[in-house]
Amino acid sequence: MLVRKVIKLKVVRLHLKASSDCSEDRLDIHDGWTVNGGKRLARLCGTNLPAQPYLTDSNLAVVSFISDETGADVGFSVEYEPQVVGSNPVASSTGTRQSK
Numbered sequence: 001m002l003v004r005k006v007i008k009l010k011v012v013r014l015h016l017k018a019s020s021d022c023s024e025d026r027l028d029i030h031d032g033w034t035v036n037g038g039k040r041l042a043r044l045c046g047t048n049l050p051a052q053p054y055l056t057d058s059n060l061a062v063v064s065f066i067s068d069e070t071g072a073d074v075g076f077s078v079e080y081e082p083q084v085v086g087s088n089p090v091a092s093s094t095g096t097r098q099s100k
Contacts, residue, residue, distance in 0.1 A: 003086045007061045010053035010081075011044065015074035018046030024068045027076050031056040035064055044076075055083065 009029055016025040022045035032038020038061075041054045063078055 013077035
């Protein structure tokens with residue numbers, strides 16, 4: 001198995017206007033280099049935090065916020081952390097490996 005670098009994103013605060021289709025205010029999380037070129041992992045609005053963090057397929061992510069400019073709320077906060085997925089047979093036989 002090959003080693004891949006990915007990103008784990010966890011939404012820790014979400015206070016945006018709620019709407020059934022997130023058409024007013026929204027937070028989008030995309031895997032990849034651009035909003036248009038990558039896969040959308042999430043479209044969030046309102047106050048319900050996702051149960052699980054999001055994991056990209058690559059080492060690139062775009063977080064975008066769209067607002068309709070009416071009203072204001074607290075906003076959002078996203079934490080991110082690089083992750084290594086997979087294993088390297090040579091590296092795993094040499095002992096403990098840490099990632100920061």
